[in-house]
Amino acid sequence: MEYGKSLKDTIADSIREDIILCTLKPGERLVEPKLSERFGISRTPIREAFRQLEGEGFIKIIPRKGAIVTEITPKDVDDLYLIAAKLEGLAAYLSAPYITPEDIAVMSRKNTELEKLQGQVVSRDYSFINNSFHAIFINKCQNERLIRILYSLSRQFDRFRNLAMTMTDKVDAAVLDHQSIIDAFGAKDAKLVEDLVYNHVLQSGERLKKLLLSKKS
Structure with missing residues (x-):
């Protein structure tokens, strides 16, 4: 113990x-x-x-x-991903002034690692790299309470993502989203990066919801 x-x-x-x-x-x-x-x-x-x-x-x-x-329903996905989209978007907005060229270089390397997985079924390698990408700006948001809330949600997220791995989801969609997020951080455009992260997380939820619905049909 x-x-x-x-x-x-x-x-x-x-x-x-x-x-x-x-x-x-x-x-x-x-x-x-x-x-x-x-x-x-x-x-x-x-x-x-x-x-x-x-x-x-x-x-x-x-x-x-x-x-x-507990079962994971499409409503569960909607609820969790809406919360996460709002909070991660806020974290991205708050972190934008503090993201350094070194941070951007690390995010770019992470996205390159994801590119190598394109065309493959979602794997635990994908989840680890994806989580590492998001952690860079979450940890730079200068708001410890927000960081704690997001990490408390991460266990539920991991469960949802691992469920997707047992289905047939692909990793391709995240790479282009991540590159747009990297570019917005590079431009120090806080509002744009907030919107991009918000939409990116919501779209991830939509893909998982479609997988759940297709499994039931």
């Missing part, structure tokens, strides 16, 4: 990671006896972890049925 973490937090972290990586899939039931055996503990801290994960939106506890991994 990680030093300083409670047993409940350690269990919640492990289950959350399984959900984010889609090892535990939407609609799958979490069986207390199996988890108790897996972690070698009583059911009490498992139930405490369940309550924490329910509060975070990863599972739903149904009376007489137990804990079930």
